[in-house]
Amino acid sequence: MYGYVSVNTSELKVREFDEYNARYCGLCHCLKKGYGRAGQLSIQHDMTFLIYLLQGLYEPEENSFTGRCIAHPVKKRTFTVSEVSTYAADMNILLAWYKLLDDWEDDKSKKARVMMAALKKGAKRVLEKYPKKAEAVEAAFHKLSALEKDGSDQLDAVSGCFGEVMAEICDFRDDEWSDELRRVGFFLGKYIYIMDAYEDMESDKKTGSYNCLVNVYDGFEKKEDAEMFVYSLLNMVMAECAKAFEMLPIVRNAEVLRNIIYAGVWGKWSELHPEECQEDAEAPRPQ
Numbered sequence: 001m002y003g004y005v006s007v008n009t010s011e012l013k014v015r016e017f018d019e020y021n022a023r024y025c026g027l028c029h030c031l032k033k034g035y036g037r038a039g040q041l042s043i044q045h046d047m048t049f050l051i052y053l054l055q056g057l058y059e060p061e062e063n064s065f066t067g068r069c070i071a072h073p074v075k076k077r078t079f080t081v082s083e084v085s086t087y088a089a090d091m092n093i094l095l096a097w098y099k100l101l102d103d104w105e106d107d108k109s110k111k112a113r114v115m116m117a118a119l120k121k122g123a124k125r126v127l128e129k130y131p132k133k134a135e136a137v138e139a140a141f142h143k144l145s146a147l148e149k150d151g152s153d154q155l156d157a158v159s160g161c162f163g164e165v166m167a168e169i170c171d172f173r174d175d176e177w178s179d180e181l182r183r184v185g186f187f188l189g190k191y192i193y194i195m196d197a198y199e200d201m202e203s204d205k206k207t208g209s210y211n212c213l214v215n216v217y218d219g220f221e222k223k224e225d226a227e228m229f230v231y232s233l234l235n236m237v238m239a240e241c242a243k244a245f246e247m248l249p250i251v252r253n254a255e256v257l258r259n260i261i262y263a264g265v266w267g268k269w270s271e272l273h274p275e276e277c278q279e280d281a282e283a284p285r286p287q
Contacts, residue, residue: 002095004195005046005188007256008263016256022064022080023055024048029069029079030089038118039089040070042096046192047088052257053184054084054172056250084172090126091169094134097123098141098165106145107209133168140164153215155194155233163189183244191237191265198230199272227273238265 007020027047031039055062062082069077097119103112116123127134144161152158166189167182197204197213204211213230220226242261250257 002044002046002099002192004192004265004268005049005260006264006267007259008267011259011263012256016259018078019080019253020048020052020256022078023051023085025069025077026079026081026085027051027088027092028071030081030085031092032069034086034089035093035119035122038115039093039122042092042115042119044092044095047092049188049257049260050091050170051082051084051088052253052260053170053181053245053250054087055082056253056257057177057181057248058084058172059252060084087172090129091133093119093122093126094130094137095165095169097126098137102141102145106148136168137165140168148210151210152212155212155216158212159190159193160186162193163187165189166192177248180244180247184241184248187237187241187244188265191234191241194230194234194237195265195268199268231269231273234269238262 007017009017012020024043024045028040028043031043035042060082062080064078064080066076066078068074097116100112100116100119103109104116140161143164144158147154147158147161163186166185168185170181170185170188171178172181194213197211200209201211201213201217203209205214216229217223217226220229238261245257245261
């Protein structure tokens with residue numbers, strides 16, 4: 001379900017690309033330090049966006065250092081970390097835990113069971129550290145699971161459950177910016193869920209697994225019309241995410257965040273969608 005929130009690398013400056021990689025590596029470092037190799041294996045690009053979002057808004061002090069890692073043993077890498085990196089690593093584990101739990105309960109996935117065993121101790125620490133967030137995320141996943149088991153055709157309600165998850169994740173300090181951060185997270189979460197359903201639709205049809213878009217496609221005579229409906233829906237969702245983002249007083253790294261929100265999130269769509277729809281696969285910027 002994760003991994004759709006990344007940068008459009010072709011539009012980044014060299015310096016911006018290097019800084020993005022350094023923060024991603026910093027997240028990986030925090031996951032290893034706090035949760036071992038299993039934590040590293042759960043890393044998600046979506047959490048690098050969270051780092052950029054919260055770093056840009058709150059501007060906590062960052063520290064950078066160089067070193068090697070198992071993925072890049074030859075050439076030294078730059079690692080950039082802050083308190084936001086640690087928070088993002090914790091939220092990475094929180095999301096991974098409940099997603100694995102959901103996969104196990106729904107499909108009895110052996111892979112999920114193995115990863116759950118590896119993350120169990122670390123996940124327990126996160127649940128104890130953030131009890132309110134854990135409760136909210138667990139409730140949203142349970143609500144989502146119930147809707148999926150019922151075969152719900154309520155696209156807004158189903159995607160909204162994961163929107164609630166991401167809203168909770170983005171609300172870092174429960175302060176005056178909580179409303180805007182939650183709206184960014186909510187609509188980003190809806191986008192992630194729908195985009196994941198779009199990517200998995202054909203395989204889900206073959207296996208008989210639940211997919212919120214199957215009924216949508218069945219309601220159109222032409223596949224092209226269904227494709228444009230989903231494309232328009234994703235555009236509307238990301239436009240709402242962008243509006244909420246533009247309400248935040250973010251200056252530092254704002255262009256990288258805009259790169260992600262307006263272009264980067266469309267990477268998978270551009271990869272999967274017919275070529276005629278790729279040229280304008282960016283959410284419109286609010287005026």
